[in-house]
Amino acid sequence: MSLLRRLYFGQTHFDFVGRRRWWFALSAVLVLISALALGIRGLNLSVDFVGGSLVECDNPAGASVADVRNALTGIGQSAARVQLSGGGAGVRVQTGELTEEAQDQLIATVAAVAGVTDLNQVSYQTVGPTFGRQVTESAVRALVVFLIVVAVFLWWRLEWRMALIALLEVLHDLVLTAGIYSLVGFEVTPATVIAVLTILGYSLYDTVVVFDKVHENVAERGERHTISALVNMSVNQVLMRSINTSLTTLLPVGSLLFVGSLLLGATTLREFALGLFVGVAAGTYSSMFLGSPLVAVWKEREEHWQRIRRRLGRKGAEDEFAARELEVLPEEEAAAVLPTATGAVPRPPRKRRRHR
Amino acid sequence: MSRRAALITLLVTVTVAWGSLIVTQSLGTTPRLGLDLQGGLSVLLEAPPGTDPEVLDKAVEIMRRRIEALGRVQEPEIAVTGLRSIEVQLPGVTDPDRALEAVGTIGQLAFRPVLEVSQFGASPLLLDAIEYEQATTTTTTTSTTTPGDATTTTVAGETTTTVAGETTTTTTETTTTTAAPELPDLTPVLPPGITICDPDQDLALQPGCVDGTTAITLSDDPTKEAWLADPDTGEIFHLAPAQVLGSDLADAEAGFIQQGASGTGVPFGVSTGGVGQWVVMLDFNSEGAVKFQEVTKELASYSLGDPRRRFAIVLDAVVQSAPQMDEEVSPEEGIAGGRAVITMGTAGTPEQAARDLAVVLRYGALPVVFSQPTVESISATLGSDSLRAGLIAGLGGLALVAVALLLYYRALGLIAVVGLTVFGSLVLTVFALLGQYQGVSLTLAGVAGIIVSIGITSDSYIVYYERIKEDVRAGRSMRAAIDHAFRRAFRTMLTADTVSLAAAVLLFILAVGSVKGFALALGIATVIDLLVAFFFTRPAVALAGFTRWGEGGRFSIRGAAGAAKEAVVLPGEAGK
Secondary structure, three states: OOHHHHHHOOOOOOOOOOOHHHHHHHHHHHHHHHHHHHHHOOOEEOHHHHOEEEEEEEOOOOOOHHHHHHHHHHOOOOOOEEEEEOOOOEEEEEEOOOOHHHHHHHHHHHHHHHOOOOHHHOEEEEEOHHHHHHHHHHHHHHHHHHHHHHHHHHHHHOOHHHHHHHHHHHHHHHHHHHHHHHHHOOEEOHHHHHHHHHHHHHHHHHHHHHHHHHHHHHHHHHHHOOHHHHHHHHHHHHHHHHHHHHHHHHHHHHHHHHHHHHOOOOHHHHHHHHHHHHHHHHHHHHHHHHHHHHHHHHHHOOHHHHHHHHHHHHOOOOOOOOHHHHHHOOOOHHHHHOOOOOOOOOOOHHHHHHHO | OOHHHHHHHHHHHHHHHHHHHHHHHHOOOOOEEOHHHHOEEEEEEEOOOOOOHHHHHHHHHHHHHHHHHHOOOOOOEEEEEOOOEEEEEEEOOOOHHHHHHHHHOOOOEEEEEEEEEEOOOOOHHHHHHHHHHHHHHHHHHHOOOOOHHHHHHHHHOOOOOOHHHHHHHHHHHHHHHHHOOOOOOOHHHOOOOOOEOOOOOOHHHOOOOEOOOOOOEOOOOOOOOEEEEEOOOOEEEEEOOOOEEHHHEEEEEEEEOOOOOOOOOEEOOOOOOOOOOEEEEEEEOHHHHHHHHHHHHHHHOOOOOOHHHEEEEEEOOEEEEOOEOOOOOOOOOOOOOOEEEEEOOOOOOHHHHHHHHHHHHHHHHOOOOOEEEEEEEEOHHHHHHHHHHHHHHHHHHHHHHHHHHHHHHOHHHHHHHHHHHHHHHHHHHHHHHHHHHHOOEEOHHHHHHHHHHHHHHHHHHHHHHHHHHHHHHOOOOHHHHHHHHHHHHHHHHHHHHHHHHHHHHHHHHHOOOHHHHHHHHHHHHHHHHHHHHHHHHHHHHHHHHHOHHHHOOOOOHHHHHOOHHHHHHHHHHHHO
């Protein structure tokens, strides 16, 4: 049975907990790289955070970046950042803070180079230096309150260890996303902040689904397996869901990304989609490869699970990894191995008649 | 779930979802588009710390009036956000500079002596012009006297007698019928320094100008005469240049004068003395006190009932109140000491009137200087481009997800695809209704939120379907698996959606600007997701379980769940 087939029918048994050292090491390296990137390169903050002016308009004249830059040097704005958007169909110019006259001059110059005659067709944005700080502050405040509320909720709904690990995962995902933004040099805009907040939601959502499954499996067959085995079993059970959810999330996000980079006016969408893409991937990874093994490791130290491990050990049942046990519990072991062996699931006769 | 219950629930849900979308769309209730999707101007104004919230409300009121005066702005949104910020959203504004000026400059408070009052909803200047025209026509027809310059002196004001007022009243009565068709020419009666506004030019460059047809001052200049209205009473005043300005005022406060308490100043309102009434107490600074005394001396020299005994309080070209000097105020002394009281009388709601007037005065005394931390002007083309991009991305994403679900879950995938349309219909309807009745607009961030929620809602299906597959593989019967899996999956959805919803609610409360729009869309979509799961997915899957879709071939639930051998055999059998 191929890997794809086993994935499709949810009959995988990857040992997530057993290879935890590899995953922990991988996460540690990624976090370290991200932290270094953040420390050394920093983030490329948009005009909303640092203050300044942003001018954006159509580009019927098909001006190149160099054309615009030359024109801007003529009015003493050589430090401006010039970008083409929508595959050259639009122009974006970002400068530091300007006086009103300088801004009018900037708008007129950009419009002239880009071939826009009606100045009202030029979009612009000016942001004072304190505004971005306010946005950031309000976002960070929202973030902290949100995390506290979620932690309390998870504590109540599951248990405090899982709540703590869920927060750790969120932190991990955030650092990785920020690190990638820093490394690649994506611009951080308010849309990015939104994307990051969404990532938090996804990351937690994913974690909750996995932990919920662990919780359920513990309740259903807690005495028969070690916690590591139960966690492994749970992650394998939700593996397909995780992959599918990431896929159905990444499809619309990919669509945003594609449309955003092709069409003018969708730069917000693109910035949003980039952040989301990275974050969703990190969230899926961390809930399966980081959070779940952590739960297993931590709970393995508890008296209750130690006792179960000892008891199982006395019985000679070595089941560090019980995903196989799951296959034995239902009647399907044979069906999984031998595709020809039908019989496991009784087929209603009605349907056969129909096909004759 | 029984077959009957499932069928009824399913039909009701689908009818409600699609029906409400069709009804709202055919009634023209479409989601209201945010500024970033239709173009326009967005400004955030920030007042200095410690600004009185009431004064902030007053500022909003002034801005709203000015924006309405600009015209051509559909549904401006001007609202106080946070502690001391005002968010101004002007969709479809084509001239950002004028709009910026309208919201960015400060309303000026001035005390102007009244020269004339007209009760007829027509400017005294207009009446003068009509009178002048009549006089000149009389001159041409009957060649009798009444030269034009006599009328102009009436307008100039200060020294004329009350007869001027009487003549105007009589002339209006006679001329309303005759002169109505063609508007009189204001030019001959205009006092020196006053022009007729040129609508093609910036009003700020024509200080003191009057409108050519209504003869109301459009560009208020405190150093020039003005013709302004009090919208509450309908009176239109001819006012002298301002004698006292808002900057001369130190403070103002509304209060109730108890029986027997001694007044804190000399009343200059209605002449009942102020005891047992609502009043506004004014406190002038030393410079203002001197000016105020001078003016009140002059005003008090006119007899009671003469309009020129009144002192108009004008804020941003609107007469807020025009109290008369009390009879106690003597022409020799005026109101001295820098303190005065305006008595509100007993008619209407004097308490409210007093409080409102106090706010007006305080606003004028300490004008709020707003900083503009952010200004954003989005051209209409960029807005429509964004909308198009959002729609394409949304539809494209939806189509891709639909294909993926169909390929993967087969019959169940088909249910999920129909479910996505139910979900989409409900989200659109909710936004259409919110836009219509709550003024909530859909921004680009909101569109992004909805696109993201496509992922969340397909996840609900995936959680459920994976459970069904698992239960079927574990040997449960199809129907038992469907019911059991839903109970389990719904618990997971509830937990996960609670987290999403908590995030949305908190973001909505705590964040500003575009993040808020995103949070709203996410929250709405999360709630709708749960509703769709319970009222659509559950009955739809239950029904499918009763049909061939449950136990059929490759396309069925069983086929997707992993009894693959059956599916492989069947086509061969069918070929026999």
